[in-house]
Amino acid sequence: MGKLIGNAIVGQSGGPTAAINATLAGVIRGVLENVHGGSIKTLYGMKNGVEGLLKEDIVDLSKFFADSKKITTLENTPAAALGSCRKKLPKKGEDDAVYEKLLWVFKKYDIRYFFYIGGNDSMDTVAKLSEYTKGHDYEMCILGVPKTIDNDLVMTDHTPGFGSASKYIAVTMQEIIRDCAVYKKQAVTIVEIMGRDAGWLTASAALGRVVSGVAPDYVYLPECTFDMQKFFADVRLALEKHPNVVIAVSEGVRFADGTYVGEGTQSGATDVFGHKYLSGTGKALEMAVKDEIGCKVRSVEMNISQRCGSHIASRTDITESVDVGRSAVHAAAEGVTREMMTIVRKSTSPYKYEIGHEDVSKIANQIKEVNEEFINAEGNNVTDECLKYILPLIEGEVAAEYDRGLPVHIIIE
């Protein structure tokens, strides 16, 4: 492919993270710093991913970010400044009208570079668009830029967004453990953590173990079958050692028959309106422990703050997230297309990485689970090796700008 000259467009897709805007900032920096050697004229942003693109809901980012201080603020703004979507493109041959419309928009705005920041589903979009554009004479560079707090994309050492979510979880868990330690009365605290299919985030709850020696008693990942009787035995054993037992559990843990713990335990419960009551995994285990053991028990759901807690973002993660965005612009300028940018770990101690790229069609719709050797034999905790793998990714703090006590965010109108 010869060097393409034209405009570029960038979009964000899937669940928000504390670092996805840093990657957007990286793309903007790459374009504005002219790393592409002048081949990219204007950088557009699509609002709400391909959903907005289909409606020509686009903004001129080159103009909006002419003031570079705004780009720094963007790096510290959580969620997706361009808005996001959950739209999946149709399978090849199923509904070509969608692809034709996209191509029409690309041509109308002279868009030759397409950067899409997202996770698994978003890489599916990138792969499908890559496939579609192969058969057309309108040459385009199409690149996926990874982000997901779940760290479950294959072919990259880890994903931008994971480090900040991981840090939020580790920091919050340390504080919860301190909070739980104040009374002498026996109590079990169950902390539910995101990650339905992969346990990387839940594993992060134990990071304190290799830093301060303070960690939850158990860590239950979706990679291991959940056994309620074994769980009760675990809790009883911990209560014999100390009065305040703290447990980290993934929202995605399942029984041997494949049903989710959050679904199975409460299947009989309905609310006053007759709704099936879906309480979540932590709440289900809270009820189970109350019934079986009878001690004081509570559950805490870390909830969406895990993915948008940018005030405690990881410096390493933000730096890498910017880097991966800027590198996508570099790669595009070098003619790379139909790939997803990756992070390649060169060394853990001291931590070193490089940015690479891999065939996006091999990445979409795959899930990278926690390695077997990172999980203990009993299946109720992670190993120190697992924590040492994660630890460099949460290092460093961001110097966010504050206005009267609140972090400053940017909103792209």
Place this chain on the structure above:
Amino acid sequence: MGKLIGNAIVGQSGGPTAAINATLAGVIRGVLENVHGGSIKTLYGMKNGVEGLLKEDIVDLSKFFADSKKITTLENTPAAALGSCRKKLPKKGEDDAVYEKLLWVFKKYDIRYFFYIGGNDSMDTVAKLSEYTKGHDYEMCILGVPKTIDNDLVMTDHTPGFGSASKYIAVTMQEIIRDCAVYKKQAVTIVEIMGRDAGWLTASAALGRVVSGVAPDYVYLPECTFDMQKFFADVRLALEKHPNVVIAVSEGVRFADGTYVGEGTQSGATDVFGHKYLSGTGKALEMAVKDEIGCKVRSVEMNISQRCGSHIASRTDITESVDVGRSAVHAAAEGVTREMMTIVRKSTSPYKYEIGHEDVSKIANQIKEVNEEFINAEGNNVTDECLKYILPLIEGEVAAEYDRGLPVHIIIE
């Protein structure tokens, strides 16, 4: 009362906060800096408040904190480093044995100064002990030092611990609002905030309004009667304006008949074990909106991180919390007794305060609600004046020490 010469003891009681250890640090600094003119020899700490004191479970803090760097770390450690308790002392004349035991411990350890850091219930302990010791020839100085995230103590402008919890809530709410803004689909997000009897914390969710203009659509406080039909009308009105509606609600909101919203809505729900299902206020409203309006709805419970989120503590709060502890030692040296330390606001803009003290018997068991003029006419939000009153208390960030990505805490063995 002449100047007492002897030892001092300090304890922590009630719910943990991000700032109660800063107040403990203030007491330690006061004693070690000799602000009392040598009248206090050794500073002891009671483990788990009066509960530990009755068992002589005490530590020598003068020794433990000989290294002043440890005191700084203590200021940034959440929860209660000495442990806490919920013990209430018996009423006068009901069970004198408890008081006799306490007096026996005071005499045994030559304790002449008693500092008790806590909220409403803890001030009850201070008031009762003050009353009891009046009738004895063992002269003692007894002082209450306030802390509670709830900001519901009377006769003090605000309470140490409130500013940090308030900042956590305001910062987290801004991030949640960013997170909620990414999709175009109609959705209601209900955020449940602590404070069963007073709405100060829930009011803090709206602080962004006077800083960045970004705030939840509604704020429901326990000071106002909750009307479900009015609530539905409020939600519908907001959905007409924008697709992402965010609501802050106190865990303590109640219907006109006095029942809690978290209790009333789901009185018929039971889990598979037949337990009455207590989901909390946010969950109850989530179910109600789902049933009545039918759009996407979720609830978020900020939970215990509100009170232990020391990584985002308010600099103002931590400074004041240290100050109030140190000032208690000063006051004690000047012969003040049977009082609670207070914060007196001298000016809001620029923010200025002084430390004072008031008769503890007039403070215990009272609740300071959110002033009527701080609530809007409809009873579904707070006024700008309310937010301007709170704002100075969340200003400034702490320079916590981090080790490999995690804040450093101290544990008193």
